[in-house]
Amino acid sequence: MDLYRHLKGLAWGFVQGTGDEDVFDPAIHLSYVPPERKFTMEELQLVQSETASPIAGTVPFPLLSTEGVKAYRRAMFQQDVLNHCASSPFPGTLVLRDAVRYSKFVRDFWTHPVTLRIVSEAAGIPLEIIMPTEIGHTNIQVKGSTISEMKNNLTTEPTLERVILSPEDREYDPLKDASAIIPWHYDSYPYVCVLMLSETDGMIGGETYIKRGDGTAQKVEGPQIGHAVMLQGGEVEHLAARAKGVKERISTITSYRSRHPTVYDSSFMTNIRPYADLNSLYPEWITYRLRKLNDEITYYLNRVEKEPQFALDLQSLEDLINKQVSYLQQTSRQMIAPGFEKELVERFGKPTYYAAPRIWETVQSYSEFEILAITADDKRLWLPNSVYWMDLQNSIESIRLGKPLGGVFGRRIWGGRRYYMGDELLRQGLNELFLDWLASSGLWKIYCESET
Ligand SMILES: [Fe+2]
Structure with missing residues (x-):
């Protein structure tokens, strides 16, 4: 399995969490039903690039069972994960990253062959996780103004505590209020799976909009608890609407690229460089980029050996080599020297x-x-x-x-x-x-x- 090879080759070791974790079992923790609808690039009038799947995104589909949601939350809220992985970009929001280092459950769930098959089917293309640090990036909206207050308010059992909505909240249109939404953007990675770990009854907002080729917005409902959506976020411009009406909202996100050796991915580290530990991020990044290139070179080496005429197709070879050069350049440009990066961000x-x-x-x-x-x-x-x-x-x-x-x-x-x-x-x-x-x-x- 490519991902296991990928995880094994990394520069860091997996640290066993000391908390009380469930053992991931697809029969207990998954409750998968394929998405009822997929949006194709074509129907959204978007041009499909050579690196893209024909699928732009899916409607929400069931992925985790009730037991699965609880087990995932229990894994994320164990002390080891909270102590090592939590940061707070602003009051009321807690972010957990790199939980895969401390939680075997989270790692086993996302890297299980069944889970990888599910997300690949949804995306319409075989997928591979970008790198371990992008497994289960978790955004938490919860009561509290400090990290420790927020940590103390987390419970394994999903809470359903509604907020009284004002008439303005009910009328809220994310497409008309540019200051109050996560604006139109492309993701740093080609594909993303967003999984909801909170109750969403009574919630307003939380949906995604995809910009269609004709400039209009296609609404994709936000997932309910245990449900996931797949999005080709690196190729499709989209915005995420704010969620209102609930006190707790926890979503967890894993990013992917195509597993096919001839399909390049357009990943960037823009969103993560300012807050990541670059001394652990860069080894993961260079490992994944070189492995991707290695797979590509091996694929073409085999082709050249089997098809002598391909070795004389100079135009194809030039295109291929140009792409590899730019892939390597992008790999290098994304790694700004840690000291310089820190100085500039500060x-x-x-x-x-x-x-x-x-x-x-x-x-x-x-x-x-x-x-x-x-x-x-x-x-x-x-x-x-x-x-x-x-x-x-x-x-x-x-x-x-x-x-x-x-x-x-x-x-x-x-x-x-x-x-x-x-x-x-x-x-x-x-x-x-x-x-x-x-x-x-x-x-x-x-x-x-x-x-x-
Ligand atoms: Fe996004």
């Missing part, structure tokens, strides 16, 4: 890091924008010897040739104004470097002054 702050694309939109309206951005790039005011200047030139050349640019915002043909280093760094999901470039250009200073 300097600008995490909220600013995540707001970088919005800040870029804002500064473009300034009268000084063009002159400062042009000067910054023409004079190479930012890290003049870095590899990113070569990347910028390559992107400018692609634009000249009318080729689409891929990146964290999907694949786009560039049109309109000049393409700056700011565009290049954001395309690669390097928000911290973008902010550093913005500061070198002088635009950051104007932004700060105008915001105060």
Whole structure:
């Protein structure tokens, strides 16, 4: 099994939790019923790229039984997991990451061949988990203003405590309130499975919207307790509506890529770099990327040996090698040196890091924008010897040739104004470097002054 090989090859060892965990048993803990409906890329009028499955996403489908939900919650709320994996990005929200290191149940559930078959069927393509750190990323909304208060309010038994909704809450339309939703975005990884661990009776919101090719929004209901949804979040632009009306909301998320050796994945570490332990994340990342490339090279080596005419198909070979070069480059660019990364995230702050694309939109309206951005790039005011200047030139050349640019915002043909280093760094999901470039250009200073 590929994933077991993947887990075994990692630089860290699995630490047995000391809590009282259930032993994962598909017969007890799963309650799978295939999704009643799948949304295809075609029906949403979306262009299917060569790296994509024809399936954009599914409606919610039952995955965990009542016993399974309780066992999962028990595993996540054991002391070892809470002590090592919890952080709080803002009051009322607790995030658990890397639980797979301390919970055998969580690891066994997500990596079980039956579970992998279920998510692969739902996505319409054989899937492999991206890397262990992306198993069971858990978002918890629970009462409490400190981590310890929130931890104390977690119970194995799902609670159904409703909040009285105001008339405004009932009228709430996430598509009309850009400030109150998780905005339109692409995920950092190609495929995602979102599993609900809380009661959702009485809840309003919590659904996902997919942007269709014609610009309208396709609503996908949020999952009920024990249910999951699959989404091709790396290729499909989507937004998640806020949930209202319940006190506790716990969802757990695992990210995937295609297992097929010839299908590239477009993963980025943008969303996780600021809060991950880079000394454990980077070994996982490089292991998965090199293994993926290794599988690909082995596949083509076998083909070349079996089909001598393929070795003379120069166009195909050139395309293949170009893709591998860019895959390796992306692998390297995503790994910003830990010391530099820490310095930049501390300097600008995490909220600013995540707001970088919005800040870029804002500064473009300034009268000084063009002159400062042009000067910054023409004079190479930012890290003049870095590899990113070569990347910028390559992107400018692609634009000249009318080729689409891929990146964290999907694949786009560039049109309109000049393409700056700011565009290049954001395309690669390097928000911290973008902010550093913005500061070198002088635009950051104007932004700060105008915001105060
Ligand atoms: Fe997402």
